[in-house]
Amino acid sequence: MNDSDEIEVVEGSGNVFADLELPDAGEWLLKADLAAELRRLIGERNLTQTRAAAILGIAQPDLSRLLRGSLRGCSVERLMGFLTAFDRDVEVTVRPRSGPGDRGRITVTLAPN
Secondary structure: OOOOHHHHHOOOOOHHHHHOOOOOHHHHHHHHHHHHHHHHHHOOOOOHHHHHHHOOOOHHHHHHHHHOOOOOOOOOOHHHHHHHOOOOOOOOOOOOOOOOOOOOOOOOOOOOO
């Protein structure tokens, strides 16, 4: 690359899955956000994967795959259940879309500790 080459920079939408034009992008982002919070909680408590898996009622290799981003086969409902096992309330709010657009959005808002 030389000085005359230009790099095009495109601002993302906030959903990498949508930016990659993957189907069900909203669901994938929701799963990723929930899994990231689970990872944070496990780290905050300094738990081993074996201990965390026991709390969740799953096998350690399954937790390991989940924490490495393998979200296939893990439903949003199951991830929310995992968070409740870590003493978290999970709240779902449905409201009219606030802005223009064809579809509503799914977002995760994490409350401060």
